Amino acid sequence: MKKFLMILSLVGLFVLLSENTQAQDKDGIKLVFADADSQLDYSLEAMTIINNKCYGCHSPSGRSDDAKEALLWMELQTNEQEDIIASLDEIVEVLEEGEMPPPKIVEKYPNMKMTDDEIATLKAWAESQLSVLMGE
Numbered sequence: 467m468k469k470f471l472m473i474l475s476l477v478g479l480f481v482l483l484s485e486n487t488q489a490q491d492k493d494g495i496k497l498v499f500a501d502a503d504s505q506l507d508y509s510l511e512a513m514t515i516i517n518n519k520c521y522g523c524h525s526p527s528g529r530s531d532d533a534k535e536a537l538l539w540m541e542l543q544t545n546e547q548e549d550i551i552a553s554l555d556e557i558v559e560v561l562e563e564g565e566m567p568p569p570k571i572v573e574k575y576p577n578m579k580m581t582d583d584e585i586a587t588l589k590a591w592a593e594s595q596l597s598v599l600m601g602e
């Protein structure tokens with residue numbers, strides 16, 4: 467059994483390493499955030515945070531229409547440049563204000579709370595993408 471688990475985790479690692487545009491969360495769901503047309507460049511750290519703390523609501527399978535209307539990560543990368551910039555600005559803002567994930571959800575599911583590190587990392591990612599898009 468132990469050997470089987472080891473082989474399984476090695477296969478998992480291989481999958482993770484061989485597909486550098488995909489992230490695999492702890493439930494094994496793979497998310498593709500970047501493709502050939504993408505104007506955004508995701509670090510693995512940023513992708514992991516998005517995957518764990520944002521993606522559940524801001525993806526087609528999310529339950530809240532408001533959340534989907536506000537932001538869909540899969541569409542973000544291929545939107546018009548000015549729309550991407552507007553979304554990145556909003557992302558920076560909600561992180562600075564501690565508005566996301568919504569406080570009500572964090573109260574109910576404390577593991578959804580963003581750590582200071584996660585806030586800083588995701589904010590730095592959004593700002594780095596903003597500078598690239600705005601040609602700074």
Ligand code: HEC
Pocket residue numbers: 516519520521522523524530532533536537553556557560566567568571580
């Ligand atoms: C539990 C569901 C949920 C999670 C998790 C969540 N959001 Fe949201 N988000 C919403 C909802 C609902 C709205 C729309 C209503 C609102 O603005 O509060 C929204 C709105 C937004 C907006 C638009 C805000 C505006 O000013 O219009 C941004 C940007 C955003 N979310 C980013 C994020 C980021 C970044 C994360 C992860 C750190 C995240 N969200 C996690 C539910 C969620």
